[in-house]
Amino acid sequence: MRPAIRLSLANDSLECVAASASASRWLGCAREELIGRPLRAISRELAEAIGPQLEALARREPEDLQVLELPVSMAAPGGARELRVVLVPEPDTLLVSWAELEQSERQRALMLESMTHTKHGIVLTDARGVTLWCNQGFTKTCGYTLEELVGTRLGQLLQGPDTDPLEAARIRECVRRGAGFETELLNYDKAGEPYWVRIEAEPFVDRDGERYFLGIQVDITAERERAEALTASEARLRATLTASKDAIYWLEAARDASGEIEDFEFIDVNEAVEAELGMTRAQLIGERINVLFPINLSAGFFERYKAVVETGESYRNEYEIPRDAAASGYYQQLVMKIGDGVVIFNRNLTEDRTREMAQRQSLRMAALGRLASGIAHDFNNVLAGIGFSAELLQARVEDPESQAIIASIAQSTIRAGHFVKQVLMFARRTERDLAPQLLDEAFADSLAMIARSMPATVELHIELAPRLCVMADVGQLEQLITNLVTNARQALGGRGGIWVELRERCRDALPESQRPADETERCAVLSVRDDGSGIEQGALEHIFDPFFTTKPAEEGTGLGLSIVHSIVEAHRGRISVTSQVDVGTEFTVSLPLMAASAEAQDPAEAAEPSAALDGLGVLLVDDDELIVESLGAALEFAGHRVHVCSDPACAVDVLRDHPGEIRVALVDLNMPGTTGLELAAQLRAQQPGLVVCMMTGDWTPLEEEDLRAAGIAKVLTKPFTSKELQRELGELLGPERAV
Numbered sequence: 001m002r003p004a005i006r007l008s009l010a011n012d013s014l015e016c017v018a019a020s021a022s023a024s025r026w027l028g029c030a031r032e033e034l035i036g037r038p039l040r041a042i043s044r045e046l047a048e049a050i051g052p053q054l055e056a057l058a059r060r061e062p063e064d065l066q067v068l069e070l071p072v073s074m075a076a077p078g079g080a081r082e083l084r085v086v087l088v089p090e091p092d093t094l095l096v097s098w099a100e101l102e103q104s105e106r107q108r109a110l111m112l113e114s115m116t117h118t119k120h121g122i123v124l125t126d127a128r129g130v131t132l133w134c135n136q137g138f139t140k141t142c143g144y145t146l147e148e149l150v151g152t153r154l155g156q157l158l159q160g161p162d163t164d165p166l167e168a169a170r171i172r173e174c175v176r177r178g179a180g181f182e183t184e185l186l187n188y189d190k191a192g193e194p195y196w197v198r199i200e201a202e203p204f205v206d207r208d209g210e211r212y213f214l215g216i217q218v219d220i221t222a223e224r225e226r227a228e229a230l231t232a233s234e235a236r237l238r239a240t241l242t243a244s245k246d247a248i249y250w251l252e253a254a255r256d257a258s259g260e261i262e263d264f265e266f267i268d269v270n271e272a273v274e275a276e277l278g279m280t281r282a283q284l285i286g287e288r289i290n291v292l293f294p295i296n297l298s299a300g301f302f303e304r305y306k307a308v309v310e311t312g313e314s315y316r317n318e319y320e321i322p323r324d325a326a327a328s329g330y331y332q333q334l335v336m337k338i339g340d341g342v343v344i345f346n347r348n349l350t351e352d353r354t355r356e357m358a359q360r361q362s363l364r365m366a367a368l369g370r371l372a373s374g375i376a377h378d379f380n381n382v383l384a385g386i387g388f389s390a391e392l393l394q395a396r397v398e399d400p401e402s403q404a405i406i407a408s409i410a411q412s413t414i415r416a417g418h419f420v421k422q423v424l425m426f427a428r429r430t431e432r433d434l435a436p437q438l439l440d441e442a443f444a445d446s447l448a449m450i451a452r453s454m455p456a457t458v459e460l461h462i463e464l465a466p467r468l469c470v471m472a473d474v475g476q477l478e479q480l481i482t483n484l485v486t487n488a489r490q491a492l493g494g495r496g497g498i499w500v501e502l503r504e505r506c507r508d509a510l511p512e513s514q515r516p517a518d519e520t521e522r523c524a525v526l527s528v529r530d531d532g533s534g535i536e537q538g539a540l541e542h543i544f545d546p547f548f549t550t551k552p553a554e555e556g557t558g559l560g561l562s563i564v565h566s567i568v569e570a571h572r573g574r575i576s577v578t579s580q581v582d583v584g585t586e587f588t589v590s591l592p593l594m595a596a597s598a599e600a601q602d603p604a605e606a607a608e609p610s611a612a613l614d615g616l617g618v619l620l621v622d623d624d625e626l627i628v629e630s631l632g633a634a635l636e637f638a639g640h641r642v643h644v645c646s647d648p649a650c651a652v653d654v655l656r657d658h659p660g661e662i663r664v665a666l667v668d669l670n671m672p673g674t675t676g677l678e679l680a681a682q683l684r685a686q687q688p689g690l691v692v693c694m695m696t697g698d699w700t701p702l703e704e705e706d707l708r709a710a711g712i713a714k715v716l717t718k719p720f721t722s723k724e725l726q727r728e729l730g731e732l733l734g735p736e737r738a739v
Helices: 021-027 044-058 103-117 136-142 165-177 221-243 271-277 301-311 350-396 400-428 439-453 474-492 560-570 625-637 648-657 676-686 704-710 722-733
Strands: 004-008 016-019 068-074 081-089 093-100 121-126 131-134 181-188 194-205 211-219 247-255 261-269 315-321 329-338 341-348 435-438 458-464 469-472 496-506 522-530 574-580 584-592 617-621 641-645 664-668 691-696 712-717
Touching: 004 021, 044 068, 044 081, 044 093, 121 136, 136 211, 165 181, 165 194, 194 221, 247 271, 247 301, 261 301, 261 341, 271 341, 301 315, 301 329, 301 341, 329 350, 350 400, 350 625, 400 439, 435 439, 435 474, 439 458, 439 469, 439 474, 439 496, 439 522, 458 474, 469 474, 469 584, 474 496, 474 522, 474 560, 474 584, 560 574, 560 584, 617 625, 617 648, 617 676, 625 641, 625 722, 641 648, 648 664, 648 676, 664 676, 664 722, 676 691, 676 704, 691 722, 704 712, 712 722
Parallel strands: 458 496, 617 641, 617 664, 664 691, 691 712
Antiparallel strands: 004 016, 004 093, 068 081, 081 093, 121 131, 121 211, 181 194, 194 211, 247 261, 247 341, 315 329, 329 341, 435 469, 496 522, 522 584, 574 584
């Protein structure tokens, strides 16, 4: 017989009014001792389990009272035992009986206890989704009590302003069909606050064939917030990396069967990588870097990446990729270990390096300009003195062979002056004196001089098409041909051949690399070819760079071809070069031709100095003794009355002592104690009608305003010939003003 006791409901103490013999034995207490004792004194566990049930029973009508069963763990002699307690309500008493649970019943009771106290929500519904039971985790999440939930369809709770209606409808359809489901959705609690839940529900059938649903609900609000924050952070990072000008590579190590790194695979790249490599992200992801770009192996990049993964130490360096490879240029690289791979930050420094090189080039050119300017005045003075002296010798010597030698000396001084001018123009980018020029005539004299200096072991072959006219600076044309032929001669090493050809070509018939910038239909094409040592491909890329040279320091400055390139560009032409080592080199220059009606004036047609200038009174002022002596003698030999001053301070006195006799003053620009402009102003102040010509050994252009203020009629750049001076004076004075 099951142990049983009867409790009085007359008061809250639930006193025992009767007890069975088996209850007395089970509790280890005589029945007389049980009668009259409150339930809590008999068993605290029974009192705590029965108490809440009494409150529910008190609210029900007598006809609604039902037998209740509940599991209880109750202390007893020999230790705690798991019991099934049966409550039988009576009008004034409550019959309490119990029996010890078997093992399976204990497990079910333990499972129910666990489900009750787990933090996740657990709910039991019938086949229609009506709530039969739920645990504390479920009520805590949704905010409803168990009494409010029991008998309620859960589908009614899956509603809210932002609840996905399609997902809610899908859940209801699963319940209708008796199918399980999994979902994540936004729900709302009793107070109207939103929360995210993950729900898993499965149907089952009990022993009687009744269908039920058991659902597990997990509050994932915090998880979703973290995920959304992570997604937003990743989006910000992706936007930052996408906007970054640095190329960023994510590479994963590809390992062989032994675990050794044999390559790296592209995991991800940003847009800067696509621009750098000229490939899309889709073309790169999953591909191996050494397969796509073998330079990573040959240049040692792969070994560095591998070392970063194996040691964990970051790597930073700067490097250059040659022009014939993909993504050529200058780069700064940072490589860091990420997982079993690396992330590479590649910063393109090409623009910075190009700008730095341009700045260094500008500084070097400025230094060259200062150097050239510093020596030009003195050097041109020397050339002018040599030239004037050569003219005097030429006039006094009758031997034809001597005449030819002296003419060469005079011509060389003029050409040397042009070369100084070219260096200044190259360094300062000054303007050129452009006029119609016949190329065959402009090249002929220079080639003749070069031929005379060639060793017998070098053959110079010249073929110049006649009457090809271009708008050009004749001095620059002479320097162009001289530099190219000299460069070819140096490449021969003392033995070989040079071929110089000038021909007319149609612009459209030329290769793209030889077409001049000017779109004139007809072009003059000059080629200078040698069969010398040739130029290596790497050097060809820099052959026109200033100060770049393949020759030893004592044999070349690196300016010759740079000046040639500058001259060609200034004449709207094009220069190209082809070369093969041990075969030879060919430079090709294309210049736009002028119309036939604009040909250059024949030198023989130039106006001769007027005979009316004979006996002209000239004041010559220059601090260079060689100029004073040589130019003074040349002018006197030409029949002029010359007054010379090497000290500018005495020039005003000389002019004052010879009133009306001196009509022309030749004044040097740079003299100690004063300038030619200041002296010219003083001379014209004393004799307003005086014609003043400024002489200068510097090719630096003078300001027109300064020249007008000083009354300068003409600027003569040294070296010049006495015939050129005579011609300029004839234009300035005319027959009617000559003495």
